[in-house]
Amino acid sequence: MADYTASDLRKGLRVEADNIPYVITEFNFVKPGKGAAIYTCRLKSLLDGNTFVKNFRSNDVLKKPDLEEKIMRYSHNEGDDYIFMDENFEQFTLPGSVLADNRFFLFEDCEVHVLYHNARPVDVTLPTFVEKKILETDPGARGNTATNVLKPAKINGGFEIQVPLFINQGDIVKIDTRTGEYADRVSKK
Amino acid sequence: MPTACRKSRLNTRSPYLENARLQALQPVLAWRSRALHVLRDWFSSEGFIEVETPVRIPAPALEPHIDAESSGAGFLRTSPELHMKRLLAAGYPKIFQIGPCFRRGERGDRHNPEYTMLEWYRANADYLDILQDTETLISRLATHLPHPLPRAPWPRFTVEDLFMRHAGWNPVEAYDAGRFERDLVTRIEPTLPRDTPVFVMDYPAAAAALSRRKPGRETVAERFELYIAGLEIANAFSELTDPVEQRLRFERCAEDRRAAGHDVYPLDEAFLSALSAGMPPSGGIALGVDRLMMALLGKDSLDAVIPFRERV
Numbered sequence: 001m002a003d004y005t006a007s008d009l010r011k012g013l014r015v016e017a018d019n020i021p022y023v024i025t026e027f028n029f030v031k032p033g034k035g036a037a038i039y040t041c042r043l044k045s046l047l048d049g050n051t052f053v054k055n056f057r058s059n060d061v062l063k064k065p066d067l068e069e070k071i072m073r074y075s076h077n078e079g080d081d082y083i084f085m086d087e088n089f090e091q092f093t094l095p096g097s098v099l100a101d102n103r104f105f106l107f108e109d110c111e112v113h114v115l116y117h118n119a120r121p122v123d124v125t126l127p128t129f130v131e132k133k134i135l136e137t138d139p140g141a142r143g144n145t146a147t148n149v150l151k152p153a154k155i156n157g158g159f160e161i162q163v164p165l166f167i168n169q170g171d172i173v174k175i176d177t178r179t180g181e182y183a184d185r186v187s188k189k
Numbered sequence: 190m191p192t193a194c195r196k197s198r199l200n201t202r203s204p205y206l207e208n209a210r211l212q213a214l215q216p217v218l219a220w221r222s223r224a225l226h227v228l229r230d231w232f233s234s235e236g237f238i239e240v241e242t243p244v245r246i247p248a249p250a251l252e253p254h255i256d257a258e259s260s261g262a263g264f265l266r267t268s269p270e271l272h273m274k275r276l277l278a279a280g281y282p283k284i285f286q287i288g289p290c291f292r293r294g295e296r297g298d299r300h301n302p303e304y305t306m307l308e309w310y311r312a313n314a315d316y317l318d319i320l321q322d323t324e325t326l327i328s329r330l331a332t333h334l335p336h337p338l339p340r341a342p343w344p345r346f347t348v349e350d351l352f353m354r355h356a357g358w359n360p361v362e363a364y365d366a367g368r369f370e371r372d373l374v375t376r377i378e379p380t381l382p383r384d385t386p387v388f389v390m391d392y393p394a395a396a397a398a399l400s401r402r403k404p405g406r407e408t409v410a411e412r413f414e415l416y417i418a419g420l421e422i423a424n425a426f427s428e429l430t431d432p433v434e435q436r437l438r439f440e441r442c443a444e445d446r447r448a449a450g451h452d453v454y455p456l457d458e459a460f461l462s463a464l465s466a467g468m469p470p471s472g473g474i475a476l477g478v479d480r481l482m483m484a485l486l487g488k489d490s491l492d493a494v495i496p497f498r499e500r501v
Contacts, residue, residue: 007294027297027300028297028299029297029300030299030374030421031254031295031300031371032370032373032374032378033373033389033396033421034252034254034255034396034397034398034424035253035366035373035394035396036253036254036366036367036370037254037255038370038374040369040374055371055374055375057367057371074410083297102415123238131347186393
């Protein structure tokens with residue numbers, strides 16, 4: 001697969017180092033005192049989201065990662081295997097470990113973007129907001145509409161999120177899948 | 190995958206957004222226009238004449254890491270330096286120029302392939318006279334702009350002192366280009382004060398293609414750089430006037446460029462013959478006007494001071 005040289009670097013480019021695919025989230029270069037360019041990049045791992053800053057010189061070569069994104073819809077799970085289907089009804093199985101907390105946010109027919117690195121699924125992106133029913137929480141304090149005081153609540157699979165005091169068992173809430181946090185109340189029981 | 194990666198990079202935007210962007214730039218462009226007036230007024234009061242030299246030229250100055258855009262059978266200038274020195278050689282004592290220069294492949298928050306350069310030269314002067322000019326001119330400019338600068342004189346550091354203190358070696362005595370550039374960016378520049386403009390002076394002779402060596406200290410070039418808010422703003426020399434050494438340096442640079450696989454430009458024989466006929470000892474400086482605006486107006490990208498940065 002073709003490689004990149006430092007002059008190809010730019011924000012948004014995906015590169016590979018030590019077998020880890022990264023996306024460049026910040027990019028700048030300097031030509032110190034009429035010297036050769038030094039490219040300063042912040043690299044964000046596509047696997048775990050960790051970031052770090054790395055300098056490159058003009059003659060450095062970077063590997064182009066073998067990445068592919070597939071769009072598919074969630075069907076069902078069989079234990080820790082999560083079954084998805086693409087638009088041609090071809091079936092894909094992802095292990096729970098790749099989905100991480102996202103597995104609690106899935107719902108039937110939910111559209112996901114699956115990122116493959118070297119043909120191995122490495123990351124799954126859900127819609128930014130999903131709606132989930134609160135299955136278990138302490139009774140709500142009637143009339144308390146404060147949103148800055150939180151209490152634990154469980155959704156399907158026993159996954160715990162923090163919700164405001166006025167949320168009751170049976171309410172439907174909106175969850176931000178990027179952070180796994182409560183975003184809004186959709187409907188009351 | 191992060192959503193940011195999925196966004197398409199569109200080059201066109203809606204006319205509504207484009208208008209909003211340009212309208213938001215208006216105060217900055219008004220400051221910029223005012224700054225150009227102040228600059229021209231000062232040069233005029235000092236007895237400089239403004240000159241305009243060609244933008245499309247047959248032979249750009251050979252520098253190890255500056256690439257020219259080709260244009261027709263020639264090139265777009267990377268600096269007006271060589272033509273301005275021909276005017277010095279012809280007896281012009283004080284000249285300045287403000288105009289576009291082009292450097293291929295340089296695009297980022299602090300670089301644009303086309304940018305506005307201010308250069309000025311004084312005959313029978315050296316880099317310290319130019320340093321004095323720079324301090325006076327930029328101090329005066331800042332009084333016309335919204336952000337004040339500390340009162341001059343501003344701190345001066347030699348490359349030798351900075352490297353001995355923060356990098357533990359002396360590039361003036363034993364030059365190593367790769368190490369010099371890396372340490373400059375990672376160890377030296379971060380230590381420079383940001384609340385005042387600073388001058389970094391007396392570079393290794395090997396890192397100054399068109400600069401005179403310091404009399405009595407052959408390893409040091411009479412060169413300084415001005416930094417404001419951590420940004421490299423200007424580069425000045427006591428100009429090299431020796432035609433033999435200048436030809437040698439150009440030829441060596443051409444060889445290095447060829448070996449590194451970069452384009453090699455023809456030698457500017459008209460410039461070299463002007464040096465042979467005799468150029469007075471002179472001091473000169475090249476200052477990036479867009480970056481100066483960025484630094485003086487407290488902006489962190491050229492996008493904030495240049496209205497159009499379309500890719501060509």
